[in-house]
Amino acid sequence: MAKKIIVIDEGTTSTRTMLFAADGTPLGSAQREIRQHYPGPGLVEHDAAEIWEATLACTREMIARAGGAEQIAAIGITNQRETVVFWDRQTGQPLARAIVWQDRRTAADCAALKDAGHEEAVQAKSGLLLDPYFSGSKIGWALKNWPQLTEAGERLAVGTIESYLVYRLTGGAHVTDASNASRTSLMDIEGNGGWDDELCDLLGVPMALLPEITGCTTTVGTTDPALFGGAIPISGMAGDQQAATVGQACLAPGQTKATFGTGAFILSASGTTRPTSANRLLATVLVQEDDVRSYALEGSVFVAGSLIKWLRDGLGLLASAGESEGLARSVADNGGVYLVPALAGLGAPHWRPDALAALSGLSFASSKAHVARAALEAQAYQAHDLKSAFAADGVDWAEVRIDGGMAANDWMAQDLSDMLGLTVERPDFVESTALGAAMLAATGAGLYPDLASAAAAMRGTATRFTPAIDAAKRKTRLAGWQSALAKVLVS
Numbered sequence: 001m002a003k004k005i006i007v008i009d010e011g012t013t014s015t016r017t018m019l020f021a022a023d024g025t026p027l028g029s030a031q032r033e034i035r036q037h038y039p040g041p042g043l044v045e046h047d048a049a050e051i052w053e054a055t056l057a058c059t060r061e062m063i064a065r066a067g068g069a070e071q072i073a074a075i076g077i078t079n080q081r082e083t084v085v086f087w088d089r090q091t092g093q094p095l096a097r098a099i100v101w102q103d104r105r106t107a108a109d110c111a112a113l114k115d116a117g118h119e120e121a122v123q124a125k126s127g128l129l130l131d132p133y134f135s136g137s138k139i140g141w142a143l144k145n146w147p148q149l150t151e152a153g154e155r156l157a158v159g160t161i162e163s164y165l166v167y168r169l170t171g172g173a174h175v176t177d178a179s180n181a182s183r184t185s186l187m188d189i190e191g192n193g194g195w196d197d198e199l200c201d202l203l204g205v206p207m208a209l210l211p212e213i214t215g216c217t218t219t220v221g222t223t224d225p226a227l228f229g230g231a232i233p234i235s236g237m238a239g240d241q242q243a244a245t246v247g248q249a250c251l252a253p254g255q256t257k258a259t260f261g262t263g264a265f266i267l268s269a270s271g272t273t274r275p276t277s278a279n280r281l282l283a284t285v286l287v288q289e290d291d292v293r294s295y296a297l298e299g300s301v302f303v304a305g306s307l308i309k310w311l312r313d314g315l316g317l318l319a320s321a322g323e324s325e326g327l328a329r330s331v332a333d334n335g336g337v338y339l340v341p342a343l344a345g346l347g348a349p350h351w352r353p354d355a356l357a358a359l360s361g362l363s364f365a366s367s368k369a370h371v372a373r374a375a376l377e378a379q380a381y382q383a384h385d386l387k388s389a390f391a392a393d394g395v396d397w398a399e400v401r402i403d404g405g406m407a408a409n410d411w412m413a414q415d416l417s418d419m420l421g422l423t424v425e426r427p428d429f430v431e432s433t434a435l436g437a438a439m440l441a442a443t444g445a446g447l448y449p450d451l452a453s454a455a456a457a458m459r460g461t462a463t464r465f466t467p468a469i470d471a472a473k474r475k476t477r478l479a480g481w482q483s484a485l486a487k488v489l490v491s
Contacts, residue, residue: 024458235444
């Protein structure tokens with residue numbers, strides 16, 4: 001019996017396919033970078049055809065390493081959330097560029113709906129706020145502004161990235177999983193768990209364009225045998241942040257994970273009871289097994305690892321992302337320098353799409369080491385802001401499990417523990433998103449009786465960081481951050 005799992009991990013800056021053993025041991029990885037398109041200020045797009053070709057190349061490489069399609073028990077898919085693709089049902093070809101989750105083009109539309117008093121109703125059903133981050137307003141905008149979409153008529157299909165990939169992999173299955181659907185602002189996440197007429201009408205999205213919503217451990221189809229030399233079941237899907245939460249085995253109410261990737265996303269599991277927030281956090285579907293839906297309370301920060309990438313590629317301050325850790329260690333403190341990373345606006349708990357980044361406290365004594373340190377410190381400050389919001393909503397973190405590319409930075413992990421005043425646990429295998437998707441696929445394929453069993457069996461060892469500074473120093477640093485942040489929020 002085939003025991004290996006293929007995971008397609010479609011991120012914001014790259015597409016990757018990973019091969020896992022049934023016990024969660026990573027066996028190989030293939031990766032291709034994805035080009036970012038910035039056609040104007042606040043606009044971020046991807047070429048979905050490029051994503052598809054990269055996915056095919058990476059997946060074929062890992063299937064060959066496994067020894068062929070017959071060695072694969074199932075495929076799991078995890079993806080950048082909120083990004084939307086528009087394609088032709090007949091050919092599978094994209095009809096326009098994908099609008100990426102970071103894109104802010106619908107900020108004015110969302111502000112108008114908020115001013116008209118619609119946000120409370122949207123949050124009550126979808127668990128989300130009115131913000132250009134989410135998929136629904138992006139779809140409505142595209143239908144109004146890109147004539148080729150309306151000209152396609154019944155041939156037009158819309159979906160998030162995993163939906164598009166499944167369509168291409170299977171040759172026509174138009175589905176999405178509940179975790180990704182819950183990020184569109186179009187789903188009633190409690191109720192019947194389906195697309196909602198009123199939300200679709202409000203955002204100008206015909207329901208006929210949307211995929212069927214399925215569970216996260218449901219076998220949604222098999223791959224076209226011509227693609228990989230055999231038909232492989234697709235048995236697990238989840239948005240990247242939900243998959244990472246699963247991969248960290250944060251399934252019991254109150255367990256919390258924080259992913260530091262392109263952005264930073266903190267989720268606290270809440271079980272089968274939907275959480276509510278009075279502090280501008282999000283209620284989202286964590287995972288759905290069969291018809292049983294579990295939820296999480298989420299805080300989303302738009303800029304984390306992308307800040308270090310910008311320092312490297314945009315400003316030329318770093319030769320490599322890894323250089324940031326050495327620079328941070330090379331100075332005794334931040335020298336009074338604070339960086340508020342609102343390069344794509346501010347997410348939770350502020351939700352200010354109009355906010356602009358600011359670097360403050362500079363003097364002739366400041367060096368690039370202070371700027372690099374300020375960029376890393378900003379991650380802990382943003383997490384602390386979220387910790388306060390979660391606590392105000394009755395969810396007080398006991399510890400935090402971290403992952404994502406930035407989590408490999410020991411200095412940042414320790415600083416996070418220092419600023420939060422909590423134990424921070426980092427798995428020794430930091431690719432929790434891909435591991436979570438492997439757990440979902442293994443469960444869907446019947447290798448484990450349920451997701452909790454898969455998580456217990458497949459999660460590996462971890463390293464723990466504990467607070468190493470006193471409360472007075474923590475208070476002083478946080479006061480400096482709040483001062484810098486206040487200048488951005490009033491601008």
